[in-house]
Amino acid sequence: MRIARILALRLLAILLLPTAAIAEDNCKDLLASGLYDSTVSLTKTQRASAEQAFYCSSSLEEAKSYYQKSKSSSGGGGGGVSYGPFSLSGSASSANAENLTQEQYNKWKSEKCGNKSAEDSAQEFYFVSQNLVNSTVANSWLQCMAKREGFSCWATPQDDDVFVRLNWKRNSLSKAKVTMSYVANGTSQYDGAQAGKLVTPEYELNPGTIEIPIKRTDLNASVRATINLVHDGFNYSCTVFAPSLVKTPSTPAADYASVEPKLVLKKTVGCDVKAMTVDCERNASATPTPGHVLCNATFSATAGPTQNASHKLLSSLQFAEVTVTVKTAQMFFGPGQWLIGDFLVTEVPAEIPSDIRKAKGCAI
Structure with a gap:
């Protein structure tokens, strides 16, 4: 009976392997799609x-698929999307991507990936990319990773340090x-870890x-x-x-030439009060x-602003806030008071040096 149970469990584990592999590929593809999202502004260094x-973690077919999707999304290729093995044979083009051989x-991998395994490169891709994509893609990727069957792990950057995430999912x-x-x-900062x-x-x-x-x-x-x-043997x-x-x-300033400040928020903020x-x-x-x-x-x-109306604006590299305040007129039948305006906030990639940010008109 015990032998039969062990054989059944091993058969189940074998049957689950393709599903786990597919789930992992789906999560990786989801994160990769965020790199060629038109709402994400990346420098050449970040994209590279x-x-x-x-590419170091992918098969030839995966690499071709990513290249074609990113090229299509960019509206004609060039720039960052031509980075990688598709520049081996010359200029990056659709034909070049289709004709790239396994050899x-x-x-390219032997020259660019060093001694890193495909698994290490995949982990590096997760680590580097999750802070580059927009929050919707990042959250969807995290949810995808958490749904993977069995035991999985990945790392998340936290300033100069690392958060290791361990995920265990099994019905038992x-x-x-x-x-x-x-x-x-x-x-490790885990309490009691040697x-x-x-x-x-x-x-x-x-x-x-x-x-x-x-x-x-x-x-x-x-x-x-x-x-x-x-677990269970x-x-x-x-x-x-x-x-x-x-x-x-x-990075030379020329590499940031095409990067322009991107709108984060445009919102009408204001107050309108009547007397008393x-x-x-x-x-x-x-x-x-x-x-x-x-x-x-x-x-x-x-x-506006009318009398008794004012605003306060606070801003830093990580946070901006505007507060509009209007005091009511302290007399019957007095005029109303108001202040209404547009609050605009823009952003640029964090790796752009401060002098280049200023040259692009950044005041923060």
Whole structure:
């Protein structure tokens, strides 16, 4: 009876493998689609970093599919979408993409991907891209990852450090138990974790996703964390890879020439009060999308200001707010008071140096 149960479980695990692989590919494709979204403004450096990791982790067919979709979305190709193996044979063109051979693709990988495995490159792609796409795509990708069956993991950037996310999804009453974990070039912030370990020995993983902060010990080295589980007699393993934070040479100003401030918020804000009524106060605020900082925040009056009407504008790279205040006239049959205007907020990619931001008209 026990042997029959074990064989049945192993058969089920085998049958689930293609589904898990398809789910992972779907999540990866979802995140990749955010890179050629017309609402996302990326510099050449940002796009190159994300796309190289994508190509290094992909099959030839996946690479061709991504290239064609990004080229179509960009309205004719060129610029960032030509980055990668499709420049091997000369200019990036539809024919070049269709004719790229497996031998050419392997040659490009050997030159550009170094010793990184496809799995490490996929983890790097997740790490780099999730802060570049818009919030809708990023949230959809996180939900997709959380729905994957079995054991999966990925890393999320947090300033200079890393959040490791462990996701366990299996219909079972028993918990998964950790049999081994380690961290390289980082220190786990999980309570009780020993040096070089991600979690405590024999930690039990409940269904769902948990976050474990990792503090880098060397910004010039990549962080790697591996954790092994056992559940109902089956072993599971997952490895997280987060690239180093080596500062790349400064990007020439010419690389940012095509990047223009993008509108984050346009909203009418204002107050209109009559004599002897209550005072009025209205406000609106905005924050940048992932991978960006605010460029300008302005408030332009379209009606008023009358007496006793004013506004206050606060702005920083990460937050902008306008508050409109109007005091009522303290006399019967007095005139009304008002101030109404347009609150406009723009943003640019965070990696653009401050001097170039100023040259583009950014005042924040």
